[in-house]
Amino acid sequence: MKFKLLPKKFYNRDPALVAVQLLGKLLIRRIDKKILAGMIVETEAYYGKEDPASRAYKGKNKISELMFDEPGRALIYMVHANWLLNATCLPKGQPGAVLIRALEPIYGIKEMMKNRNTNSLLNLTNGPGKLTKALSIDKSLHGSYFYKKSSFLQIAYFRDIEKEEIGFSKRIGVSKDLEIPLRFFIKQNKFVSK
């Protein structure tokens, strides 16, 4: 299977814009010669010092460091016993990231079910911690380049999403959110978390 990967410059923009445009794209996890992949159906945007919910709110630390790095890299860290997957945005020096919150499973569904130890398709990847487990994503993939052919973690073009299909709301599970909605999802998709 051949996929056209998103170029680096795709990520070199405002996180909210990248978050919207990541909807309908394919997240690919390569393991040996197998692939596990799902369509991105839900995202959230995070900023820097003006965003109290951001890891980069208080400047750099080991986790947020990568948010200041070049765009198009995988930022992975643990919260509440779950690995969360983000894509870095904005040019080097400016912090920004998009959290991938939910996928619609496309390839390797059997394998994902094994990883998650469940038979329920609907509950396979409908949450940030669930999708990382389903695709066996962990700290070892931290810093991967989404746009490189050699990466084990990639994002490719898949489906076009119309403006009318996109819904938005405030971010979920965030104690101090901003006033503007920064969560984006595909309306009427069954795999969006509630």
Added chain:
DNA sequence: AGGAAGATCTACT
């Protein structure tokens, strides 16, 4: 060395 926090998940009512 120890404790607290955190962008969650599951199971239960």
Added chain:
DNA sequence: GTAGATCTTCCTA
């Protein structure tokens, strides 16, 4: 709808 479990990183001493 909510309580409890779970684990890694960071902060303070």
